[in-house]
Amino acid sequence: MTKERRSPRAWPGVVWRRAQRPPVAPVGRPDPGLQQERTQLAWRRSILAFGVVAVAVFRAAYLDSLHIGVALALLGAGICAWLSLTTVRRRRWTWPSPREPESFHVLRDGTLPFLVTVMACALAVAVLLNAVDALA
């Protein structure tokens, strides 16, 4: 009786086992461009950038004791933290796309882009005031 040789262990096991499973029926149209994931990552990068810039502006303003700059930077940082939390709750800002509801979630409306723009403008005004104060 010949002993059946086991095939070499495929690694990583999680991927291999998943690949060998019978395919499940696709929920919606496939998305080889990974649009949803790329968009989600773009939001995360942007939130991270907001945090970094808010801290940088705060430090620059704090060192110069410019009160309005400090206030605006703190406001930006606070809204940034709030936005991070709410963005995680995706359903608040997005909804299933009316055209392909089973595959994609798109922005519900323009509220979130508008809020982000206001935050960026607030930071820009804080930096601008800092520069004007340095000139005066």
Place this chain on the structure above:
Amino acid sequence: MSDRRRRPSWVYDHGVEPDPRFSLANERTFLAWIRTSLALLAGAAAVHAFDLDVSDTVAAWSGGLLALGGLLCALQAWFGWMRTERALREDRPLPSSGVGAILSAAVAVVALVLLVVGSR
């Protein structure tokens, strides 16, 4: 889906729902503009915070110009998003913008000034 009115009505009261892939791409472009704005603001804060070998006036003008560029980018992000979303909904050619040229000129001027004045 709720029946809540979608804002801004300037965008959503026109045309039909576009391909969601296009909407997501437009969203990412919006975020790219926002990140460009943040990068300019970080540059402005850095010019101000770091002890560069330039006079306070030059540093303040450079920081101010970069901050103005950041403000312009943020506004372009919002208005560009709106115009593109509407064009997608109406199946029209996508709009272009001249902000990129202005921005490039502003960054080039700041870089040149800092290089020339800083190397003296």
